Amino acid sequence: MLSGRWKTALFITGLALAVACSPKTRYPDALKAGWNGEDVCECIEDTEVVRVLQCTFPPGVGHKRHYHAPHTGYTLAGSTFRITDPTGVREVEVFSGSSFESDSIEWHEVLNIGDSTAVFYIIEWKEGKN
Numbered sequence: 001m002l003s004g005r006w007k008t009a010l011f012i013t014g015l016a017l018a019v020a021c022s023p024k025t026r027y028p029d030a031l032k033a034g035w036n037g038e039d040v041c042e043c044i045e046d047t048e049v050v051r052v053l054q055c056t057f058p059p060g061v062g063h064k065r066h067y068h069a070p071h072t073g074y075t076l077a078g079s080t081f082r083i084t085d086p087t088g089v090r091e092v093e094v095f096s097g098s099s100f101e102s103d104s105i106e107w108h109e110v111l112n113i114g115d116s117t118a119v120f121y122i123i124e125w126k127e128g129k130n
Contacts, residue, residue, distance in 0.1 A: 028067075073120050
């Protein structure tokens, strides 16, 4: 039988290993990440196969550093964004009606630097379902 001290040490070691082995736990996912304490995405559908988010970014609003599971996206209303990711910082004009797809994103952070509100649908594939 382990003492309380050993149980605590094993729990902390296991937690540290889980965090170290899973890069997705370093940052929140797209739904949980917000901007200045406010949500920017809402879950509009959640099934066994997909989770669909609607994310809205008025001018000057962004999305703090977060990761993405495999996903497809559609731009309902575009704008200009400053995107920061492991490759650096860039400015991108995202057009209404455009779509995008990614196997995953380790992390990125975005800021709407344009003058119009941008709205996206993000369709995330559940693990093993894509």
